[in-house]
Amino acid sequence: MEFISLLNTSLDLNSKPLRLLEETPEMKHQVESCSLKLGVCSTVGVKQERCALIEEINRVNAENKKLSELLTVMCENYNELQRRLKEYQTIKNSESDLISRKRKLPAESTGINNFNHETNVIINGSCESSSSDEDSCKKPTEGEDNKGKIWRTCVRTEASDASLIVKDGYQWRKYGQKVTRDNPSPRAYYKCSYAPSCPVKKKVQRSIEDQTVLVATYEGKHNHPQPSKLEANSTPNRSSTLGNIQCSTSLSSSGPTVTLDLTVPKITSQDQATIMSKPMGKSVAPELRRQSLVEHMASTLTRDPNFKAAVAAAISGKFLQLNNTHTQKL
C-alpha cells in the first residue's frame, strides 16, 4: 500500500451528512427547530423522514466503502505493475550490458539474439529503447546515413495470437515466409507498401525464448511520413489525449462516464522530458518520483477542458440522480 500512503485516497463522500446529524449541534438544532416550526407534522412523520435519511446515509456509506475498496485494488494493481516494470528494466539493463559485450565478440548463431544493432522493446504499446541512442524509439537517428540502418523491436502478443503481425503504423506487404534453422517458428518478410519507392523491409519472427514475443527487424529508412499519423491528424476524434493517457467521454442512460485508458500509457519523449527534467534523478526516492508523476498526471488532466466537462457532467448527473431518488422517497 505504498501508493495509498502518498495520498489520502479516502473519498469521504458522506462526511458532511454524518456530521449534519451527529456532530454539529448547530445543525442539529436547525433540524430540530425546523421540525418544530413545521408543527403540523406529526412525530411519526419526522421519525419516518429521519429513518429515510439514516437509510440514505447508510447506503452512501456502503457506496463509499465499495469505492474505497475499488481504489485500494487499483492501487495494489498499480504498485504491482510498477514492481514488474522495475524488474523488467533491471533485466533489460543487464541484457543490454551483455549485448554490448557480445558486440566485441564474433557473432554466434544463437538465432535472433545475435543482431549487431539497436534493440528496442515495446511492452503493450509503450516503447522502451535499450540502445545507446535514447531518443531513437524504433526510428534511426536523424542525420545518419540510414540506408543500411537496421534496428529491432520486440512486441509482446497474446499467447493465442499466432499471426506474425507487428502493428507499427506503417503499411506492409508480405512477400515471403521461411522457417530458419535456428528457430522453429517461421520468419515473415515484409516490404513497405505505402510508397512504392520506399526501400524499408522488415522481418518478423517469434522469439526462440518466449513465443509470445514477436521480434521485428527493420532495414532501411522510410522516405514518407507515417500513414497512421497522417490519419490521426486529418480525422478529428471525440476521444481526447490527456498527455499520454487516452481518455474518452460518453453519456449513457446510467449517467456520464469518463473512461481513462490506462492500459496503454504512451509516454512521449516530450512527456518523458517533462518528468525527467524535474529535479530528481535515480538517487531520489521512488515515492517522490511517483508523487511527481501523479502531479504531472493531475495537471495534465485539469488542463484538459473535455475532462473537466465530463467530470462536471458526471457529478451534476449524480446529484440529479440522488435528488430524484430522494424526492421519490418523499
Place this chain on the structure above:
DNA sequence: CGTATTTGACCCGCGC
C-alpha cells in the same frame, strides 16, 4: 476484379 497472402522455386553468398 483488384489486392493481399501463401508457398514452392530460385538466387546468391558463404564455408568447407
Place this chain on the structure above:
DNA sequence: GCGCGGGTCAAATACG
C-alpha cells in the same frame, strides 16, 4: 565445386 541456409520472386490462391 558443392551443399547449406537466408532472402527474394512470382504463380496460385484467398478475400473483400
